[in-house]
Amino acid sequence: MSRRRGVALELAVLGLLADSPMHGYELRKQVNGLLGWTRLLSYGTLYPCLKALGRQGYIVADEDVDSGRRAKITYRLTAEGKEHLAELLADTGPSAWDDENFGVRFAFFSRTTSPIRVRILEGRRSRLEERLDNVKNAAQRGRDRMDSYTRELQRHGLESVEREITWLTELIERERAAADTAPEATTPPSGVETTSADETDHGHRPKKRSSTTRKKK
DNA sequence: TACTAGACAGAGACTACCCC
DNA sequence: GGGGTAGTCTCTGTCTAGTA
Numbered sequence: 001m002s003r004r005r006g007v008a009l010e011l012a013v014l015g016l017l018a019d020s021p022m023h024g025y026e027l028r029k030q031v032n033g034l035l036g037w038t039r040l041l042s043y044g045t046l047y048p049c050l051k052a053l054g055r056q057g058y059i060v061a062d063e064d065v066d067s068g069r070r071a072k073i074t075y076r077l078t079a080e081g082k083e084h085l086a087e088l089l090a091d092t093g094p095s096a097w098d099d100e101n102f103g104v105r106f107a108f109f110s111r112t113t114s115p116i117r118v119r120i121l122e123g124r125r126s127r128l129e130e131r132l133d134n135v136k137n138a139a140q141r142g143r144d145r146m147d148s149y150t151r152e153l154q155r156h157g158l159e160s161v162e163r164e165i166t167w168l169t170e171l172i173e174r175e176r177a178a179a180d181t182a183p184e185a186t187t188p189p190s191g192v193e194t195t196s197a198d199e200t201d202h203g204h205r206p207k208k209r210s211s212t213t214r215k216k217k
Numbered sequence: 218t219a220c221t222a223g224a225c226a227g228a229g230a231c232t233a234c235c236c237c
Numbered sequence: 238g239g240g241g242t243a244g245t246c247t248c249t250g251t252c253t254a255g256t257a
Binding site for chain 2: 041042043045048049
């Protein structure tokens, strides 16, 4: 199973709770917004993660017992959790630019310094360049045995990787240009949008839900 | 190859709210 | 008031990576 995804999830949870405390349901929505382009997060993944973070003292759970209804548990970050989040964000090792973690690391780029951002972007780019070489070599070797659909799929894959490399190169250049003007800048270079949980409506409970059907009991 | 532990998905329990 | 829906969380079976 994926330990690397666990790190991405841990980072996503800590990062979101650093913005504001929230309960499990809201957290799941937010995490899915953050990581949802890969896979949706289920409760069976989220709650064990929250429990583990609680055991480690990174988060605490406040139970809302006053409401009279079923207790709603609000999770919030502790001082230790903030420290741990800072450590995770400062990590620029290979895991920071692998497929599982890069997305969530990128989503929290605004909380890191420019040298960290550049290092992760460069690492990601070199990883993709390596992958591009491998795919090109494999394509050359097996081209005769492929049907037209497989070739199309391979072409699509190559183009996607090339596009991402171009995008990363642009980001690195912008990041360096911004760093030249403001060496300790922690804000993203112009033209780069980052995910900010502040822009979302935490804790907002909609009056009416969408038409998702629920299984009968 | 077989076994094990942990990660995971998703069903379902439970409660409150909404609307007819 | 009752049925349907929404929100929250737990539980259980399945899957998979790691190890002997």
